[in-house]
Amino acid sequence: MRRQKPSLLQRAFNVAWYATVGMKRSFQAARRSRLTQGWNARTSAGDANQVIYRDHETLRQRSREQSINSPYIKRFHRLLKQNVVGPRGIQLQSKALTPGGLADKRAREKIEKAWKRFSKKGNFDVTGRYSFVTFLNLWVETLARDGEVMVRLVRGFPNAWGFALQILECDRLDLNYNDLLPNGNRVRMGVELDDWERPLAYYLLRDHPGDTQQRPPARGRHLRIPADELLHTFEPWRPHQARGFTWAHAAMLELYHLDEYRHAEMLAAEHGAKLTGFFEQDAEWMEPPGEDEQDAEVEEAIEAGTAKVLPYGLKFTPYKSDHPATNFAPFIKQGLRGTAAGLGPSYNRLAHDLEGVNFSSMRSGDLDERDFYKSVQQFVISELLDFVFEAWLEMAMLNGALRLPFASLERYLEVNWQPRGWDWVDPAKDAKAASESIRNRTKSRSYYIRQGGDDPDEVFDEIAREEEALRERGLSVSTDPPTESPNEQDEDEERDAA
Template identity: 30%
Template sequence: MLRFHGDFDMKFLENVIKVVAPETALRREKARMRLKAMFEARNMYDGASIGRRTAGWRRVSTDANSETAFGTLARLRDSARDLVRNNEFAESGIDGIATYTVGAGIVPHFKGPTEQITETLERLAIAHFDSTDIDAQQQHDLYGLQSQVMRTVAESGECLVRRRRRRLSDGLALPFAIQVLEPDFLDATKDGDAGNGNVVVQGVEFDSLGRRVAYWLFDEHPGSRSSYRLPTSRRVPARDIAHIYRQSRPGQVRGVTWLASTMVRLNDFGDYEDAQLMRQKIAACFAAFVTDIEGVSAGDGGHLTAVGGDTSNYRENLEPGLIETLPPGRDIRFGDPPGVDGYGEYSSRQLHAVAAGLKVPYELLTGDYSNVNYSSARMAWQNFYKKVNVWQKQIMIPQFCRAVERWFLEAAAVSNGTGGSIKAIWTPPPPSMVDPTKEIAAQRDDIRSGTKTLSDAVRERGKDPKEHFAELQSDMALLDELGLTLDCDPRRVSRTGTMQRDQVASEPQET
């Protein structure tokens, strides 16, 4: 029986294999080289290393949809909603995201192939979108629904909007309404082969080309207390559904709450604040301690009782302005509540982290502007408005507004015969100016240098250029009719407030 000891024996075995079975030796050598390369490559990055420091690090190679399967989305939604209900910072962050993304509303402007069609579309849009007829529940106009959708996306991770068709006899400007649904309506148990050549991923059905063809929706909210029936889901064509969510990974089918990365920190911070408050409340209950160096026994109920049982000379409650004379030998010491050293700094660090996770300014999250100067505020809010612009242009407009636009044009074609090439422009609300004097001057220079058109500047302020210039023309005509010259009229007054040259020359000279 052969026995091998140490490296020498292993080398001897390798040499024997090389002589007897060279192909086997070659495969063994290649395997050793691949194994060595694998370990060397892994150790080149600290994040890929394996050791005590990374022992608790969850690193899995799942796709985006596996991360949200098996009830994960539902638990995340429930946790986020609880935080928004009971944590003021979570509520402030979610409300701020919806407020700054939608504001007073992302307004559509339509342009048809003819002036008549354009006017018809604009009239229909105002009649339908600016009334509660657009809401299946008759509560909000289009812009109120936009705010509700964006808030649901940030809080619950996603939102569903369903087109509800209406009869022409219902008396609406257009025969459709939209219904905003929470993501709970999506049946996540529908997952796998659909049986018709399609595949269903957590309630969303795809065809063989990867296109969304249907959504499996419950008839009512599965958490509703108004019904005692088991929830049943139905297949709804994708053309009647708008699915709005932030897609963080390619192939991600469902949306995740924006509080996901901060909810544990927020919950722990809330518990920490409660503990600090309770600590101070308990300490405040012990207002004073009476001592008797001559000896005092504890009477019934734990009250201080003098030797012999006389308690008539002891006051157990303190009142404002109280002056009490203590018997000889008695002393009183007041409680010293524990301090809160480091509480402000710790709270600030935690809330800064929460603000970073939600992608909102710290001041918006907390309402604390005590440590802000102009430069820091400008940088923070400019960065935030860039993110808001992304949410508007990559989430709300393409996923929600374009779906509403498509339903609007289909309904307008049926009820009013509008057709042809129609273009719609959705204008988000303008961002607030940190320093209007400087920002307006910079915008004016952009227009004068040709890097920005006047229409672009008007759209950035949330207005339709055509309507804006028509109103401006009407105002100027009224001023001319009344013979008024105001500083705001650039035709007659310069930036410095003096009359323009042609106006001075045209005025009659006194003789």
């Protein structure tokens, strides 16, 4: 049965009814009034790509400027590298298995040794400039600063493994290339997407757009790189997103004004420190100079413990400067708190300010901040290291650098990445809590070893070797403190009482 259209009167009633209901139940944050006019001007109904495309280049260049000139952005990048990558990088632990499902120690040792050799400077990337740790530091900083980073997987590279990496700035991913291809695929800011919005290829400019020595074009201005050869990484913000933007986007404006205020306040304070006062002329005592005459010079050299007599007609007025202002430090601190909230690390770490911090607040802040770094560590593993290891292992086995049967490739792909860990906030209390957890079987020894950034298998092997060496030398392997005899205990109690 065909549905009858509502009459004009009915439609008018519906509009009025919905408007009335909306007024009663509307969100306060969605109301439009004179108080929210500025907010209305900042909203946009565009999709993620439209919003990013409009401001992408400006955000990236301003973020790079602040990475050079802002001490706090520099500190943010340094904290990321120290806590996400660490001094040893994210360590590879092979978990290769035998066909029977047991640990394949021989294959694990071979894979880990080959990976360590590959991770050395001169082997890891195509330029020969970066080791594994240096490459990760550069990758993390580029990702945070620019909001996106590209790594090309170069298979068939002329080295022992037939494989190397090339890190690329996303300036080469043509931001202005947007097209609908004849096959139905779409190109959004240089990224070719299928109907499911899965990246298929990347259109790179043949040279960096900022390079003054551009090569002549050869068969077009783009290099089309298939998606299985290029890792384009950014932190997702909205669905349908094809490009990323700087991690400092929510803090840059506030930090810019904060830096300008600091600079102006420092200049004013410096000016006030250099300028001691003014000499004023009294017209009753001194005639103004003629056209060809100049004011008499007053000697202003001052030494400690001396006084000066001013000429007739002059009086000295001291200059009183109120810079730095009394609210300078609280204002800077409050601004940096907002900056830290937009970046991720705690205010105390970002600003190097431990004033007024007690143990409880420091512990709470450390645990929260470490969770942030752990999330970034897992992001690095899932977005970069898993793909790099799989491609490296395949090429190393095909190239003969890793002598293992290629038919068992799937079993050798089982790995565990061990990021850096941190020392305990309160070693005595945390160690006691760990011992209780192990005794109660709620946590394992391996868990706490991994929390420290070490490989449990390596630690257990080292303990076994150490205990064997102690036995060979006739030394005790017990870790319990020596027990005292009753007489020794009585003597200790009498000594303590005295």
